[in-house]
Amino acid sequence: MKPxxxxxxxxxxxxxxxxxxxxxxxxHEKSAGAKxxxxxxxxxxxxxxx
Numbered sequence: 324m325k326p327x328x329x330x331x332x333x334x335x336x337x338x339x340x341x342x343x344x345x346x347x348x349x350x351h352e353k354s355a356g357a358k359x360x361x362x363x364x365x366x367x368x369x370x371x372x373x
Contacts, residue, residue: 353361
């Protein structure tokens with residue numbers, strides 16, 4: 324009879340990766356909604372001053 328196979332222990336995962344993904348890590352840039360809101364406010368302001 325063959326000896327039982329040894330199971331490899333997976334290497335530990337980086338605990339900081341899921342946290343970074345949840346925070347949408349990356350370059351610091353305004354979201355699409357924030358940009359749209361700023362454009363809308365600028366348009367409203369320019370129409371009010373005319």
